[in-house]
Amino acid sequence: xxxVLAPNSFKESLSAPxxxxxxxxxxxxxxxxxxxxxxxxxxxxxxxxxxxxAARDGEWVELRVQDALHRPVTAKYGLIDGGDTAVIEMARxxxxxxxxxxxRDPMRxxxxxxxxxxxxxxxxxxxxxxxGIGGSATVDGGLGMAAALGYRLLDERxxxxxxxxxxxxxxxxxxxxxxxxxxxxxxxxxxxxVENPLVGPQGAAAVFGPQKGATPAMVNELDAGLRNAAACWxxxxxxxxxNTPGGGAAGGLGAGLIAFCGAEIHGxxxxxxxxxxxxxxxxxxxxxxxxxxxxxxxxxxxxxPAGVAKRAKRxxxxxxxxxGSVSGEMSALYELGMTAMFSxxxxxxxxxxxxxxxxxxxxxxxxxxxRLWRS
Amino acid sequence: xxxVLAPNSFKESLSAPxxxxxxxxxxxxxxxxxxxxxxxxxxxxxxxxxxxxAARDGEWVELRVQDALHRPVTAKYGLIDGGDTAVIEMARxxxxxxxxxxxRDPMRxxxxxxxxxxxxxxxxxxxxxxxGIGGSATVDGGLGMAAALGYRLLDERxxxxxxxxxxxxxxxxxxxxxxxxxxxxxxxxxxxxVENPLVGPQGAAAVFGPQKGATPAMVNELDAGLRNAAACWxxxxxxxxxNTPGGGAAGGLGAGLIAFCGAEIHGxxxxxxxxxxxxxxxxxxxxxxxxxxxxxxxxxxxxxPAGVAKRAKRxxxxxxxxxGSVSGEMSALYELGMTAMFSxxxxxxxxxxxxxxxxxxxxxxxxxxxRLWRS
Numbered sequence: 001x002x003x004v005l006a007p008n009s010f011k012e013s014l015s016a017p018x019x020x021x022x023x024x025x026x027x028x029x030x031x032x033x034x035x036x037x038x039x040x041x042x043x044x045x046x047x048x049x050x051x052x053x054a055a056r057d058g059e060w061v062e063l064r065v066q067d068a069l070h071r072p073v074t075a076k077y078g079l080i081d082g083g084d085t086a087v088i089e090m091a092r093x094x095x096x097x098x099x100x101x102x103x104r105d106p107m108r109x110x111x112x113x114x115x116x117x118x119x120x121x122x123x124x125x126x127x128x129x130x131x132g133i134g135g136s137a138t139v140d141g142g143l144g145m146a147a148a149l150g151y152r153l154l155d156e157r158x159x160x161x162x163x164x165x166x167x168x169x170x171x172x173x174x175x176x177x178x179x180x181x182x183x184x185x186x187x188x189x190x191x192x193x194v195e196n197p198l199v200g201p202q203g204a205a206a207v208f209g210p211q212k213g214a215t216p217a218m219v220n221e222l223d224a225g226l227r228n229a230a231a232c233w234x235x236x237x238x239x240x241x242x243n244t245p246g247g248g249a250a251g252g253l254g255a256g257l258i259a260f261c262g263a264e265i266h267g268x269x270x271x272x273x274x275x276x277x278x279x280x281x282x283x284x285x286x287x288x289x290x291x292x293x294x295x296x297x298x299x300x301x302x303x304x305p306a307g308v309a310k311r312a313k314r315x316x317x318x319x320x321x322x323x324g325s326v327s328g329e330m331s332a333l334y335e336l337g338m339t340a341m342f343s344x345x346x347x348x349x350x351x352x353x354x355x356x357x358x359x360x361x362x363x364x365x366x367x368x369x370x371r372l373w374r375s
Numbered sequence: 376x377x378x379v380l381a382p383n384s385f386k387e388s389l390s391a392p393x394x395x396x397x398x399x400x401x402x403x404x405x406x407x408x409x410x411x412x413x414x415x416x417x418x419x420x421x422x423x424x425x426x427x428x429a430a431r432d433g434e435w436v437e438l439r440v441q442d443a444l445h446r447p448v449t450a451k452y453g454l455i456d457g458g459d460t461a462v463i464e465m466a467r468x469x470x471x472x473x474x475x476x477x478x479r480d481p482m483r484x485x486x487x488x489x490x491x492x493x494x495x496x497x498x499x500x501x502x503x504x505x506x507g508i509g510g511s512a513t514v515d516g517g518l519g520m521a522a523a524l525g526y527r528l529l530d531e532r533x534x535x536x537x538x539x540x541x542x543x544x545x546x547x548x549x550x551x552x553x554x555x556x557x558x559x560x561x562x563x564x565x566x567x568x569v570e571n572p573l574v575g576p577q578g579a580a581a582v583f584g585p586q587k588g589a590t591p592a593m594v595n596e597l598d599a600g601l602r603n604a605a606a607c608w609x610x611x612x613x614x615x616x617x618n619t620p621g622g623g624a625a626g627g628l629g630a631g632l633i634a635f636c637g638a639e640i641h642g643x644x645x646x647x648x649x650x651x652x653x654x655x656x657x658x659x660x661x662x663x664x665x666x667x668x669x670x671x672x673x674x675x676x677x678x679x680p681a682g683v684a685k686r687a688k689r690x691x692x693x694x695x696x697x698x699g700s701v702s703g704e705m706s707a708l709y710e711l712g713m714t715a716m717f718s719x720x721x722x723x724x725x726x727x728x729x730x731x732x733x734x735x736x737x738x739x740x741x742x743x744x745x746r747l748w749r750s
Contacts, residue, residue: 294722318750325722340747342740345720347669347700347729354723365717372715372747375693 002035002285003027003370004317006278008292008304009040009047010324013358016040016047017054022359023289023322026366034370037281041290043304044191044268045134049087052130053078055276058087061124065093065116068109068137073098077117085128085275086121090114090250091135094144096212099137104213106139106205106222110164111253115148118261122149122182129188130275131257132268133250139165139209139222141198141229142256150179151260165218165251168225174236188263191271193302196248198241198255199227204248212251226252233259269307278308282315287373289366295323295341300332313337320369322362324354342369377410377660378402378745379692381653383667383679384415384422385699388733391415391422392429397734398664398697401741409745412656416665418679419566419643420509424462427505428453430651433462436499440468440491443484443512448473452492460503460650461496465489465625466510469519471587474512479588481514481580481597485539486628490523493636497524497557504563505650506632507643508625514540514584514597516573516604517631525554526635540593540626543600549611563638566646568677571623573616573630574602579623587626601627608634644682653683657690662748664741670698670716675707688712695744697737699729717744 005027007019014022020038027036042051053060058080067073078087091097093113096104114131121129138144143153143163152175153161161167196202205214205222214222229252230242237259241247246265247255257263273279282288290308292299300306305321312319313336321333321341330341344361345354354361380402382394389397395413402411417426428435433455442448453462466472468488471479489506496504513519518528518538527550528536536542571577580589580597589597604627605617612634616622621640622630632638648654657663665683667674675681680696687694688711696708696716705716719736720729729736 318747320747323722327721334746339750340743342717342743343720343722345718345722345724346702347698347718347720348726349720349723350725351723368715368717369747371709372693372695372744374749375714 001031001033002037004037004039004281004285004288006039006041006281006288006290006308008042010358011293013293013324013355014362016042016051018359019291019362022362023366026363027289027370029367030370039276039278039281041269041276041278041304041308042272043302044132044193044272046091048132048191048268048272049078049089051272052080052087052275056080061120063117063120065113067098067113068094069099069103070110070112073113075113075117077121079126083124084126085130086126087130088114088117088121089132090253093117094138095135096137097135104137106209106212106214106251107166107218108164109138109212110140110144111136111138111142112144112148112163114253115145118145119148119180122180122186127186129186130191130271131188132191133253136250136253137212138253139205139212139214139251141168141226141252142260143167143171143229145253145256146260149183149260151176152178165222165225168229169221171229171232174232176236183261188257188261189271190254190257190263190265191268192246192249192254192265193268194249195245197243197245198230198247198252199223202248204252207248208251230255267302269302269304273307273311278311279315282312282317285317287370288312288317288319289322289369290319291322293324295321295326297328300336306333306336309333309337318373322365324358376406376408377412379412379414379656379660379663381414381416381663381665381683383417385733385737386668388668388699388730389737391417391426393734394666394737397737398741401738402664402745405742405745414651414653414656416644416651416653416679416683417647418677419507419568419647421466423507423566423643423647424453424464426647427455427462427650431455436495438492438495440488442473442488443469444474444478445485445487448488450488450492452496454501458499459501460505461501462505463489463492463496464507465628468492469513470510471512472510479512481584481587481589481626482541482593483539484513484587485515485519486511486513486517487519487523487538489628490520493520494523494555497555497561502561504561505566505646506563507566508628511625511628512587513628514580514587514589514626516543516601516627517635518542518546518604520628520631521635524558524635526551527553540597540600543604544596546604546607549607551611558636563632563636564646565629565632565638565640566643567621567624567629567640568643569624570620572618572620573605573622573627574598577623579627582623583626605630642677644677644679648682648686653686654690657687657692660692662745663687663692663694664697664744665694666697668699670696670701672703675711681708681711684708684712693748697740699733
């Protein structure tokens with residue numbers, strides 16, 4: 001019997017690798033003779049690098065970079081395939097989580113730290129860069145990232161602009177002469193689950209700007225700035241990125257990565273699952289356990305457990321979802337391929353207790369599921 | 376596929392029949408083609424009559440009787456087998472739940488109402504009486520019950536004593552002349568899970584007296600009274616009931632039923648399960664769902680879900696336990712025959728919400744179990 005453990009993280013209580021380990025302990029208590037494979041997954045946001053590094057037995061690189069406000073911080077990214085592939089989460093350097101609420105200011109924040117991580121990976125010889133771009137503090141169209149990679153971003157007087165939200169409107173010309181020599185040789189893959197275009201009412205500034213500190217006036221200024229950057233990209237790279245789905249992700253970093261790095265945009269879960277080797281793990285398996293903090297009516301829309309269930313169904317494997325909480329109408333998830341779903345709550349319990357005890361409860365419920373399954 | 380639904384009650388939120396119905400709805404949502412059989416169970420306490428009446432499609436008899444303090448109340452008992460068998464819970468008439476805390480007084484309380492229900496069943500022609508004796512407010516050795524059935528309980532001057540705790544010490548002679556003519560023709564079966572003898576440090580007065588309002592002085596007086604009653608029983612019926620296991624149940628009603636009615640003492644769950652026809656239902660079944668409010672380390676000791684699991688194992692049926700809460704070391708329950716156990720809690724939830732939503736949550740979890748099982 002082969003059992004795959006493929007959970008997402010349980011937010012604020014268990015990382016995906018820790019959740020997979022807890023599930024594995026439970027499964028092995030129920031069936032000590034089972035063959036188990038842990039493939040922690042993610043949906044492109046928080047935990048993406050952790051899931052991939054764990055699934056592929058990679059390693060971490062720590063380095064000093066600038067946060068979104070140019071302050072020095074220590075961040076890390078993952079290397080897998082013996083260093084051939086780097087897995088970089090933009091939020092590790094340029095994330096909103098690093099700022100106090102009163103520090104949020106999308107005119108000043110920059111993706112420069114993300115670019116510094118990418119540059120470090122290029123220096124180390126990585127051939128593929130995988131980027132998770134959730135959780136950004138920025139609306140800079142990737143200008144900071146580009147500057148870190150060697151692009152010169154020039155204003156109408158050929159002076160270098162500040163690579164941040166305020167700089168977007170001043171950009172006139174992009175000089176690629178000093179760009180990192182390996183940038184055009186590598187494949188850049190972006191895990192992205194939003195469909196928002198770069199500009200307009202559904203764009204990066206209008207939809208995501210306010211949570212990053214943008215006032216209504218800033219939203220207008222940033223939107224115009226991104227539109228200006230798109231004109232410069234067309235001029236420099238020949239690409240029209242105004243309406244590209246996902247271009248508005250991470251404050252326009254999505255479009256910026258396409259423009260400056262020739263990046264491909266992928267669905268977050270599918271990219272992670274492909275890199276982590278989920279299908280290979282599922283082949284020949286009998287059962288897969290997945291899950292995350294909440295399983296509810298939103299789960300069907302691109303969340304990791306739904307993605308696991310879909311792939312499991314395609315490969316004829318039964319999928320069971322475990323959640324910190326489970327609620328709502330489940331029929332769409334059944335359709336996708338989820339056989340059954342259980343909460344790990346052991347009875348009436350408050351949220352804090354449940355989170356503190358998450359590993360133990362997940363192990364216990366996994367044990368019960370495997371005990372029951374084909375008993 | 377045949378699925379048996381055999382839960383105990385979920386205390387204060389779902390009766391056993393309602394719990395079985397919720398499980399059945401969930402099972403049929405998962406497998407609309409399944410054959411289902413509801414056999415609500417009980418352990419001889421609260422809900423015993425309800426479970427048996429539901430399982431055997433019986434009916435209820437309502438009647439006016441006296442409560443433990445001789446106040447008129449309406450109580451009910453069940454009739455099954457077309458009236459051949461009566462199912463009587465002593466607590467319906469003589470239960471502690473009917474008294475305010477400050478009314479508890481085991482010197483004055485009496486099982487007379489229980490005897491009135493038995494008499495009514497005899498009048499209606501019942502051939503078997505099944506008694507659940509949990510929850511009593513009394514320590515009268517069954518004197519009240521005996522008086523209601525026509526026994527004359529006489530003091531040393533041949534005057535009738537009050538049939539209550541205080542009367543025990545005054546009893547000298549039992550006159551069976553006026554006893555109900557059908558009493559010696561019927562079989563009386565008592566569902567009883569305690570092993571306590573009538574008297575002594577583990578006896579009815581010492582162990583259960585205090586919760587019924589006995590002061591330490593009363594405990595001594597009642598213990599001596601029960602000892603005196605046992606001497607009178609030996610005189611009248613030839614039986615020595617001082618050390619009979621279970622004689623101390625329900626304030627000595629256990630011993631009193633043996634003495635006055637020739638009753639047999641049975642394990643609570645087993646008696647209910649036999650009468651309800653659990654084994655017949657389990658024969659040819661694939662899966663049985665059981666459960667109660669709590670599943671924990673105590674469950675293995677004679678609780679209904681453990682009993683269901685044991686019988687299921689004997690008959691080769693997989694058993695799954697569902698509880699309002701599930702906790703503690705489970706290996707003994709696995710050994711007994713429980714395949715797996717799940718809480719019905721959908722996530723962090725408080726006790727009141729969980730109890731209010733018990734039917735819905737039980738239905739949902741039952742659906743998940745049946746979906747998973749041999750999926």
